[in-house]
Amino acid sequence: MAGSLDGLVFSPIADQAPGQVGTRTRFTYHERDGRIWAEYAGGDVVQGHLVGTRAGDRLDFRYVQLKTDGATSSGHCVSTVVELPDLRLRLEETWAWESQEGSGTSVVEQLP
Known part of the structure; x- marks a missing residue:
């Protein structure tokens, strides 16, 4: 199992929609x-x-967000925690909106 996520800061490696x-x-x-x-x-x-659970290297959580246009949205995500060669962590995510149409995959990585 990869290390603890506690206190770590992550950022997506690519822009979404x-x-x-x-x-x-x-x-x-x-x-x-x-x-x-x-x-x-x-x-x-x-x-x-976001809030959820971790079992081994699997995260399962719900998320809710407020956007700059004043809209709110929410969804569900399941992620796999992967340790990179430089010992940083990566989360490989599969997500789906629950408040609107849409689903996809994304990757976030621990900032150096």
Whole structure:
């Protein structure tokens, strides 16, 4: 199992569709006793939160966010924690909106 996410900051390696999480978004993760949560902001996201669980290298969480245009949105994500050769962590994500249409995959990496 890869190391703890607690206190680590992650950023997407590529931009998603307009109005969503992008390379300017920063996620600050917390982890305790199999629970994970994070705050995130940046780019088109004014404020976002996620909360869920970790079992081994699998994260399962719900997220909700407020965008710069005042719209809110929410969804579900399952991620795999991968340790990179330089010992940073990567999250390989499969997500789906619950408040609107759409789903996809993304990758976020721990900032150096």
